[in-house]
Amino acid sequence: MEAWQKALLAWYRQNARPLPWRKEKDPYRILVSEVLLQQTRVAQAIPYYHRFLARFPTLKALREASLEEVLRVWQGAGYYRRAERLHRLSREVEALPPSFAALQELPGLGPYTAAAVASVAFGERVAAVDGNVRRVLSRLFALENPSPRELFSLAQGLLPEGEDPGEWNQALMELGAVVCLPRKPLCPACPLAAFCRGREAWARYPRPRRREAPEEGLAALVLLGRRGVYLERLAGRFRGLYGVPLFPEGELEARAQAFGVAPRYLAEVRHALTHRRLRVRVYGAPWDGEGEDPQAKPLPKLMEKILGEALPLLAHAGVVPLPHAEPHGIKPR
DNA sequence: AAACCGGGGAG
DNA sequence: CTCCCAGGTTT
Numbered sequence: 001m002e003a004w005q006k007a008l009l010a011w012y013r014q015n016a017r018p019l020p021w022r023k024e025k026d027p028y029r030i031l032v033s034e035v036l037l038q039q040t041r042v043a044q045a046i047p048y049y050h051r052f053l054a055r056f057p058t059l060k061a062l063r064e065a066s067l068e069e070v071l072r073v074w075q076g077a078g079y080y081r082r083a084e085r086l087h088r089l090s091r092e093v094e095a096l097p098p099s100f101a102a103l104q105e106l107p108g109l110g111p112y113t114a115a116a117v118a119s120v121a122f123g124e125r126v127a128a129v130d131g132n133v134r135r136v137l138s139r140l141f142a143l144e145n146p147s148p149r150e151l152f153s154l155a156q157g158l159l160p161e162g163e164d165p166g167e168w169n170q171a172l173m174e175l176g177a178v179v180c181l182p183r184k185p186l187c188p189a190c191p192l193a194a195f196c197r198g199r200e201a202w203a204r205y206p207r208p209r210r211r212e213a214p215e216e217g218l219a220a221l222v223l224l225g226r227r228g229v230y231l232e233r234l235a236g237r238f239r240g241l242y243g244v245p246l247f248p249e250g251e252l253e254a255r256a257q258a259f260g261v262a263p264r265y266l267a268e269v270r271h272a273l274t275h276r277r278l279r280v281r282v283y284g285a286p287w288d289g290e291g292e293d294p295q296a297k298p299l300p301k302l303m304e305k306i307l308g309e310a311l312p313l314l315a316h317a318g319v320v321p322l323p324h325a326e327p328h329g330i331k332p333r
Numbered sequence: 334a335a336a337c338c339g340g341g342g343a344g
Numbered sequence: 345c346t347c348c349c350a351g352g353t354t355t
């Protein structure tokens with residue numbers, strides 16, 4: 001083991017944050033943490049980790065739940081396909097397979113998550129390369145734009161002999177999360193500063209990725225019936241969750257006609273996704289139907305915003321009072 | 334290779 | 345406002 005590897009492990013053993021999954025050994029619990037952490041900050045994932053495991057403590061408990069129950073617990077965490085795939089996984093296997101190769105075949109597990117579970121839960125000697133590791137290794141070796149294959153190969157060769165591969169992987173990630181920050185690396189505090197080839201020009205490693213998020217104009221139709229709001233099961237975006245009809249702005253007239261209503265404009269709501277900026281014009285109308293209580297269904301944040309704007313206005317218009325309609329937000333948490 | 338998929342915190 | 349996070353799947 002080289003000097004920098006010893007330095008990193010020593011640093012990690014002194015500085016590892018006491019994250020809730022770090023004291024777990026149950027592969028299922030490790031898996032849940034890793035899936036929740038996909039493209040999600042630690043601080044955001046922690047409450048969902050506790051909530052999810054309290055409700056679904058084992059793979060069996062998850063398997064016996066309905067997808068809608070699972071989505072209700074996942075509500076607010078984003079990337080809802082993760083929950084769908086985790087649920088599907090629970091029905092595809094009796095127990096988690098203890099190898100990187102087999103794990104990667106499961107729904108929702110790509111190279112990173114499979115490697116993380118294999119190394120942390122099963123001790124397999126395989127490198128887990130996430131965004132942190134990509135950044136740390138790019139800077140350490142001054143790589144401007146390494147490919148995923150190149151990074152995995154590099155990281156695989158760096159796994160120290162005779163050490164816990166799960167601990168090693170987490171040490172690299174921890175360094176990226178706490179010290180080797182994207183826009184403000186704390187080089188003076190870094191245990192690898194003396195070994196880092198990219199330190200002087202850290203901003204070049206890795207080269208920042210371009211992304212543009214074009215704006216998309218949509219309309220939402222809030223129909224207030226006798227017992228609540230008209231909700232439908234969403235498809236495509238937010239698949240599996242519920243919400244009011246959401247469609248391209250140009251379709252408003254046709255949609256209103258299909259429901260036999262004359263909607264009026266209520267508000268505008270903005271919502272950012274990774275690759276789109278949504279601008280939603282919210283329309284509402286009294287509706288000759290039943291409707292239901294939105295709090296009983298899993299809703300994406302966008303729908304909470306829409307209802308939070310629309311319901312007070314519709315209620316104020318004296319249309320139909322909705323049970324427990326709050327002035328802002330439907331169900332914080 | 335590029336598009337798609339949420340939400341939130343930091344700067 | 346922009347950036348990006350313990351990514352994966354689909355086309």
